[in-house]
Amino acid sequence: MLRVNGHVVRALTVAGSDSGGGAGIQADLKTFAAFGVYGASVITGLTAQNTLGVQGVRYVDPAFVREQMRSVLTDIGADAAKTGMLGSAAIIEAVAEGFAEYPVRALIVDPVMVAKGGEPLLDADAVSVLKQRLLPLASVVTPNLPEAEALVGGRIVSWDDCHQAARELFRFTGGGLVVIKGGHVQKDWAGQSPYGGSLVPHAVDVVFDGDAFTYFAAMRIPSHRTHGTGCTFSAAITAARAAGASWIDAIASAKAFISEAIRRAQDWDVGGGHGPTDHSAPAQVVHGLSAGRCYAYVGGTWEEVAGRRGNPV
Numbered sequence: 001m002l003r004v005n006g007h008v009v010r011a012l013t014v015a016g017s018d019s020g021g022g023a024g025i026q027a028d029l030k031t032f033a034a035f036g037v038y039g040a041s042v043i044t045g046l047t048a049q050n051t052l053g054v055q056g057v058r059y060v061d062p063a064f065v066r067e068q069m070r071s072v073l074t075d076i077g078a079d080a081a082k083t084g085m086l087g088s089a090a091i092i093e094a095v096a097e098g099f100a101e102y103p104v105r106a107l108i109v110d111p112v113m114v115a116k117g118g119e120p121l122l123d124a125d126a127v128s129v130l131k132q133r134l135l136p137l138a139s140v141v142t143p144n145l146p147e148a149e150a151l152v153g154g155r156i157v158s159w160d161d162c163h164q165a166a167r168e169l170f171r172f173t174g175g176g177l178v179v180i181k182g183g184h185v186q187k188d189w190a191g192q193s194p195y196g197g198s199l200v201p202h203a204v205d206v207v208f209d210g211d212a213f214t215y216f217a218a219m220r221i222p223s224h225r226t227h228g229t230g231c232t233f234s235a236a237i238t239a240a241r242a243a244g245a246s247w248i249d250a251i252a253s254a255k256a257f258i259s260e261a262i263r264r265a266q267d268w269d270v271g272g273g274h275g276p277t278d279h280s281a282p283a284q285v286v287h288g289l290s291a292g293r294c295y296a297y298v299g300g301t302w303e304e305v306a307g308r309r310g311n312p313v
């Protein structure tokens with residue numbers, strides 16, 4: 001287990017269980033382990049789920065979510081924590097109160113709303129509670145495109161829209177970074193990179209720190225085994241940050257990890273539908289990247305690429 005200054009590095013996930021093991025709590029704990037970080041978990045709900053879809057959901061009583069948080073945070077503690085599936089407004093309230101009572105130094109909020117198969121994992125009336133109660137506590141928020149659309153209340157169909165949404169979400173985080181994940185970017189606007197020039201076919205994640213935009217581009221892997229990519233990515237940011245990385249380095253570490261996890265699972269046979277990614281991919285904490293730059297993940301390392309620095313087109 002990784003130690004920093006003699007202490008075991010600890011991460012906490014507050015999320016739902018995926019019985020299929022590819023997303024949720026299971027993805028998070030496997031990812032923490034891949035980074036050598038000790039993982040604790042607060043379970044918000046159970047899903048009966050596999051690679052074909054979600055067959056059933058049961059949420060945990062909000063008071064019991066709070067009790068799990070108290071158990072973990074008054075004893076083991078966490079160098080960084082993340083949230084995933086929260087399900088209902090009442091659970092979000094409980095989680096926000098839990099983090100207010102037992103603050104953590106770093107909180108990554110992955111605003112999970114729907115499963116890849118389209119099944120809702122958050123009640124419709126909970127979006128505004130997430131925005132008002134949890135985003136202000138977030139050090140980083142990691143929406144995918146549909147989640148960013150739901151949070152800002154408008155369509156995102158261009159990089160301009162994406163930059164605008166990031167600026168708007170930044171107002172809610174009170175200083176926390178906004179990472180808009182590019183897994184869902186449509187072909188017709190992926191033909192352009194967000195910072196000038198073309199960089200196709202890449203999955204580009206856009207990071208906004210209130211001042212500059214930083215871009216992370218990795219080869220888009222043609223695979224339908226992308227179940228749990230968002231959970232894995234946010235868990236990897238949590239683990240890398242817990243291990244002491246800067247935020248930009250933690251996000252780069254996570255992007256490299258998810259790229260490798262997708263690549264390794266491309267042709268494996270776990271389930272008959274949207275398969276999971278391979279969490280046994282190599283995990284490494286990247287060091288020394290800077291905000292306001294454009295980076296491409298090439299041949300297992302990050303390279304700065306030409307483009308407009310710091311500001312979008």
Ligand SMILES: Nc1ncnc2c1ncn2[C@@H]1O[C@H](COP(=O)(O)OP(=O)(O)O)[C@@H](O)[C@H]1O
Pocket residue numbers: 143144145181182183184203204205218219220221222223226228229230231233255258259262
């Ligand atoms: N086919 C793919 N090839 C490479 N990277 C991908 C692919 N699909 C998603 N990603 C990356 O995986 C991470 C999770 O993104 P996304 O799939 O948009 O999240 P979610 O699972 O929340 O919908 C992001 O870093 C995204 O760029």
Ligand SMILES: Cc1ncc(COP(=O)(O)O)c(N)n1
Pocket residue numbers: 015016017018023024025047049084085112114115116121226227228229230231232
């Ligand atoms: C319990 C649970 N939590 C989250 C997701 C979202 O998965 P993805 O990372 O693919 O968006 C999921 N399908 N199940």
